[in-house]
Amino acid sequence: MRTIEHGKRDGFASLGAGGLKQESFPLRLFAKGNAKHWNPADIDFSQDAKDFAAMTDDERWWTCALAAQFLAGEESVTQDLQPFVAAMAAEGRFADEMYLTQFVYEEAKHTQAFRLWFDAVGMTGDLHEYIEFNDAYMEIFTKQLPDSLYALQHDPSPRNQIRASVTYNHIVEGTLALTGYFAWQKVCASRGILPGIQKVIKHIGDDERRHMAWGTFTCRRHVAADDAMFDVVDERMQELMVPAMGVVTATFDRYEGGEPPFGVDISEMAEYAMDKLGRRLGAIESARGADLLAIDVDASPEALEEKFHAEDQLELAG
Ligand SMILES: [Fe+2]
Numbered sequence: 001m002r003t004i005e006h007g008k009r010d011g012f013a014s015l016g017a018g019g020l021k022q023e024s025f026p027l028r029l030f031a032k033g034n035a036k037h038w039n040p041a042d043i044d045f046s047q048d049a050k051d052f053a054a055m056t057d058d059e060r061w062w063t064c065a066l067a068a069q070f071l072a073g074e075e076s077v078t079q080d081l082q083p084f085v086a087a088m089a090a091e092g093r094f095a096d097e098m099y100l101t102q103f104v105y106e107e108a109k110h111t112q113a114f115r116l117w118f119d120a121v122g123m124t125g126d127l128h129e130y131i132e133f134n135d136a137y138m139e140i141f142t143k144q145l146p147d148s149l150y151a152l153q154h155d156p157s158p159r160n161q162i163r164a165s166v167t168y169n170h171i172v173e174g175t176l177a178l179t180g181y182f183a184w185q186k187v188c189a190s191r192g193i194l195p196g197i198q199k200v201i202k203h204i205g206d207d208e209r210r211h212m213a214w215g216t217f218t219c220r221r222h223v224a225a226d227d228a229m230f231d232v233v234d235e236r237m238q239e240l241m242v243p244a245m246g247v248v249t250a251t252f253d254r255y256e257g258g259e260p261p262f263g264v265d266i267s268e269m270a271e272y273a274m275d276k277l278g279r280r281l282g283a284i285e286s287a288r289g290a291d292l293l294a295i296d297v298d299a300s301p302e303a304l305e306e307k308f309h310a311e312d313q314l315e316l317a318g
């Protein structure tokens, strides 16, 4: 058996018999991503700058806090996915490695998009104050996320991959980012403001559905191979539930007793996050006892994300 582990190559996955298995789930995501390429620099933020200037102080603060959480979050995930790329090579999974290189590139583009927005609305000073008040945010992005991802450098075992994927794909992307996108869409759509951000969110959402589907797929294949891995999924979700909810609620603490700007409803946001998390957990659970070869070509994790998206569109239209 030849190895493609980083620094230890003695062969090439793409030269092996059967080639790259284009029908495998990671390559299916890769092909889809290539077809959906977009350039953050093409987005016009000139109306966003006018809308931002016309906001009340409270609205401006809330908008900056949400955007700064995204900007710092996108930078964090750009960096912290890289150990997972190497872990896929160590496991001999070049199709996953190919997909994850696209995934890292997309996260870098998301970082660029939010930074361009801040520059366009004139917020070029230091922005740390918009995230540092949020202890739960700092706990997740400076500790839980990096700790669980960099653990893969020394030990890319299935257990560590699941802990990394649950933290990254299911909590940070699937709960925090998804809830944040929903908040953006509600604010922008209800007022008809920030058309540039609306475009950014649409493109990023398109990318993120593939990212989360890959996370579900990765957990599914480990759970199918070893049933005990389902407990690891559940355990890691439980560990992160409280800090994840803390990230969402901290932004509202400021408005305790009063109305948060844009009429954003905290219980609606929390309910939204929990519903998606529970249903994705169900998708992972359905892989218990499943055939590994079937999991590798099963597109159901992608179908689930498309279903969530369709539900969001319906909700926002109504
Ligand atoms: Fe992202």
Ligand SMILES: [Fe+2]
Pocket: 077, 107, 173, 207, 208, 211
């Ligand atoms: Fe992502």
